[in-house]
């Protein structure tokens with residue numbers, strides 16, 4: 604069990620940072636937040652690249668360890684703070700499902716709407732992002748029909764839920780029609796009742812600008 608308070612380098616509306624905030628809050632782990640402003644390019648500064656050579660957030664510092672990549676960060680958190688809720692289920696098949704749902708978002712959706720990609724394309728950014736988020740959510744809706752209970756995987760909150768909520772924030776930001784996804788929407792409604800999810804929302808972060816506070 605770590606002895607010092609973890610430090611999370613993050614950005615209020617970074618979906619990958621938001622995943623880690625939810626995981627830490629679900630496990631009731633107090634942490635210090637250090638904002639890295641992606642809009643100002645602070646993530647590609649020499650200083651930040653010493654923490655993460657890829658110039659991205661989140662970065663989580665726990666004791667003497669610097670961790671990058673939200674998925675293995677959440678798995679690591681779950682292992683070293685091994686109290687409930689277990690974000691990776693004990694059952695191997697449920698653990699597979701948890702990782703499968705997380706991966707659809709992690710490698711199948713989020714990279715297509717990442718800032719570094721949007722800054723390089725000549726197409727309309729909103730149309731591009733909503734197209735790829737929509738394709739991913741179409742697949743996710745079908746998978747979740749099989750795996751969901753109250754949450755993504757049955758009735759226990761898992762890492763998959765930490766991935767889902769931030770992706771839905773981005774879906775709205777890029778104006779995806781959420782009416783097409785009743786299963787996803789029902790899970791989101793349940794998750795939004797949890798305090799851990801509420802306090803991790805971008806609008807609750809110290810670096811959230813006033814004008815972005817009413818984005819749901």
Ligand SMILES: N[C@@H](CCC(=O)N[C@@H](CS)C(=O)NCC(=O)O)C(=O)O
Pocket residue numbers: 617618619620641646658659660661671672673674709717718719720
């Ligand atoms: N697979 C990485 C992706 C990290 C990532 O793409 N982070 C975004 C914010 S959500 C970022 O820092 N983008 C900066 C940029 O694209 O310049 C993870 O899950 O942590």
